[in-house]
Amino acid sequence: MKKLFALILALCMVFALCACGQTAAPAESAAPAESEAPAEAPAEESAAPEATGWAPDGPVTLVVAYKAGNGTDVTARILAQYAEKYVGQTIVIENVDGGSGSIGWSQIAAAEPDGMTIGFMNLPNFNSSIVKGLGTYTTDDFAAICNHVTETSLVLVRADDDRFATIDDLVAYAKENNTVASTNGAQASNHIGAQAFANSAGFKYTDLPQGNTADELTSLLGGEADWCVAKVADIAGRTDVRALAAFSTERLAEMPDVPTLGEKGYYDQWLGSSRCVVAPAGVSDEVIAFYEEAFRLTMEDPEYLEAAASFATDYKNAADTAALIQQQQEFTESLAEGFWYE
Numbered sequence: 001m002k003k004l005f006a007l008i009l010a011l012c013m014v015f016a017l018c019a020c021g022q023t024a025a026p027a028e029s030a031a032p033a034e035s036e037a038p039a040e041a042p043a044e045e046s047a048a049p050e051a052t053g054w055a056p057d058g059p060v061t062l063v064v065a066y067k068a069g070n071g072t073d074v075t076a077r078i079l080a081q082y083a084e085k086y087v088g089q090t091i092v093i094e095n096v097d098g099g100s101g102s103i104g105w106s107q108i109a110a111a112e113p114d115g116m117t118i119g120f121m122n123l124p125n126f127n128s129s130i131v132k133g134l135g136t137y138t139t140d141d142f143a144a145i146c147n148h149v150t151e152t153s154l155v156l157v158r159a160d161d162d163r164f165a166t167i168d169d170l171v172a173y174a175k176e177n178n179t180v181a182s183t184n185g186a187q188a189s190n191h192i193g194a195q196a197f198a199n200s201a202g203f204k205y206t207d208l209p210q211g212n213t214a215d216e217l218t219s220l221l222g223g224e225a226d227w228c229v230a231k232v233a234d235i236a237g238r239t240d241v242r243a244l245a246a247f248s249t250e251r252l253a254e255m256p257d258v259p260t261l262g263e264k265g266y267y268d269q270w271l272g273s274s275r276c277v278v279a280p281a282g283v284s285d286e287v288i289a290f291y292e293e294a295f296r297l298t299m300e301d302p303e304y305l306e307a308a309a310s311f312a313t314d315y316k317n318a319a320d321t322a323a324l325i326q327q328q329q330e331f332t333e334s335l336a337e338g339f340w341y342e
Contacts, residue, residue, distance in 0.1 A: 053286050054115065054284065054286035054287055054289075054290050055087075055088055055290060056087060056088070056089045056115060056116055057089075058089060058116065059089055059090040059091070059092050059116075060087060060089050060090070060091045060092065060115075060116055060117075060118065061092050061094050061111075061116065061117045061118070062076060062080055062091050062092065062093050062094065062118055062119060062120070062277075063094050063096055063104050063107055063108050063111075063117065063118070063119030063120065064076050064093055064094070064095050064096070064104065064119065064120050065096055065097070065101040065102075065103065065104025065105055065108075065119070065120065065122070066095065066097055066101060066104070066122075066212045066213075066214070067095055067097040067212060067214060067215075068095050069214050070212050070213055070214045071151075071213050071214075071230075071231060071233045071234035072120055072122055072275055073093070073095060074233070074236075075148065075149050075233055075275060075308070075311055076093060076120055076148075076275075077093055078304070078307050078308050079148055079295070079298060079299075079304070079308075080093055081307075082298050082301055082303060082304035082307065083294060083295060083298040086293075086294040086295075086297045086298050086301075087291075087294050097211075097212065098211070099129075099134055099135070099211075100125065100128075100129060100134060100184070100185035100186070100188055100211055100212075101122060101125050101126065101129060101185075101188075101212075102129045102134035102135040103135075104119065105119070105121065105126060105129065105135055105137060105142075106135045106136070106137060107119075108121075108142065108278065108279075108280055109135075109137040109141040109142060109280055109281070110280070111280045112280070113143075113279065113280045113281065113282030113283040113284075113287075114283070114287075115279065115283055115284070115287035115290070115291075117279070117280065118145065118277055118278065118279045118291065119277070119278060119279075120148075120275055120276065120277060120278075121142065121275070121276045121277075121278045121325070122189070122273055122274075122275055122276075123189075123273055123274040123275075123276065123324065123325060123328040124188075124189055124192065124273065124328045124331060124332045125184070125185070125188045125189050125273065126325075126328075127139075127325075127328045127329045127331070127332035127333075128185075128187045128188055128189070128192070128332050130329065130332075131187070131332050131333055131336065132186070132187060139325055139326060139329055140281060141280070141281050142278040142279070142280065142281055142325075143278060143279045143280065143281050143282070143283050143288060143318075144276060144278055144288075144318050144319075144321040144322035144325060145276070145277040145278055145279055145288055145291045145292055145295065145318055145321065146276065146277050146291070146292055146295045146296065146315060146316060146317060146318060146321055147274055147275070147276045147277075147314055147315060147316035147320070147321045147324060148275045148276065148277055148295070148299070148313065148314070148315070149233065149274065149275040149311055149312055149313060149314060150272065150273075150274045150275075150312055150314035151231035151232050151233050151234075151272045151273050151274075151275070151311065151312055152231065152232055152246055152247055152248050152252060152270065152271075152272040152312075153189070153190070153193040153229050153230070153231055153246070153247040153271045153272045153273070154229065154230060154231065154232060154235070154243040154244075154245070154246050154247070154255075154258070155167060155170070155193075155197055155227060155228075155229055155243065155244045155245045155246075155247075155261070156217075156220065156227060156228050156229065156230055156235065156241045156242065156243055156244070157170065157220075157226070157227050157241070157242055157244060158220060158221060158223075158240065158241060158242070159239060159240050159241055159242045160240075161226075161242075163226075164227070164244060166244060167244040167245040167259065167261070167264050167266070168264060170226075170227055170244060171201045171202075171203065171266070173226075174198070174201070174203040174205060174226075175201075175202065175203045178204075178205065178206060179203075179205045179206070179226040179227060180205065180206045180207075180208050180224065180225045180226050181194045181198075181205050181206070181207060181208065181225055181226065181227050181228050181229070182208045182209075182210055182216045182217075182219035182220050182224065182225035182228045183207055183208065183209050183210065183216055183228065183229070184209070184210060184211065184212050184213045184215075184216045184230075185209050185210070185211050185212070186207065186209045187335075187340070188209075189231075189272075189273045190213065190216060190228065190229040190230055190231075191207060191209065191229075192271070192332075192335065193229035193247060193271050193272075194207065194228070194229045195339060195340060195341075196247070196267045196269075196271055196339075197229065197245075197247075197261060197266060197267055199267075199339070200261070200266040200267040200268075201266050204341065208224060208225050213230050213231070213234050216228055216230065217230060217234065217235075217241065220241065221240055221241070227244075229247075231272055231273055232252065232254065232255075232311065232312065233310065233311035233312070236310035236311060237310065243255060243258045244258070245258060245259055245260060245261045245264060245266070246258050246259070246260050246261065247260075247261055247267060247269070247270060247271035247272060248260050248270050248272075249262060249268070249269070249270055274314070274324060274328070276321050276324070276325065277291065277295060278321075279291070288318050292317055292318050295315070296315055296317070299313050299315045300315075
């Protein structure tokens, strides 16, 4: 009887071990499925762009025609970070500074039209560079993908400058004294804003072009300039500058205490800039469609919108962006007569 009991016990142990081996196998096969799930999720989200039949097969270069830390660079990096899951590849920011943006735009125009190099175009700085002949490109050398940001211009002074509590204080002072305004380049967007403001207020000033907004603000803070014009995103989170007025037809929601220039009796039109994503001319329609949809999905992503809360995301599709580029070209060319002074 004892032998029989021992044999039954031994058989039970064998069955138990077999059962344990059988349950281990599904657990091991389940682990890879769980680890693969996060990698598959972005593919489902980016299905719409891939449906065009084209997708990048390696890291994508995104050219920014200004130095790191510039307003365009900051917004571009946020867009790139959240677009990667829809593009399906790493997006590498390449800062190509110099020539008021013309060096970077020349590089985009000369890139292979294979969809692996795209870049940011700043309006109206880009258009102004054509008017001034800074580059050999024209609007025809680029293919529009989408608009990313539309930013309103502001008149700024140093936060600790007690000479100018209001925009009227600045105007009164400028009429009696020669003021210096730092800008992001001769006839670039912030110079256009400074000129529009001065023309409407009836004073002249000395322009101090810096080539980009980051250096423009540094010049203001260093005391080289009395005031300047820059965009909302350029001063996001900063406490060392103070906005006196906005180039908008209504007060900005994020700056309800800042008057518009129009309500104070000065320039009464909207003025600012747009930051568009473009590709070199010659890319296929499939490439444009892929990025157009990928960036649209990105700019609707709740995580992106939270990260981009400090600036004005303004998605426009490829056709509308192309029309905007042309409209800004016509606007910039119209400034050549009766707008500037020596």
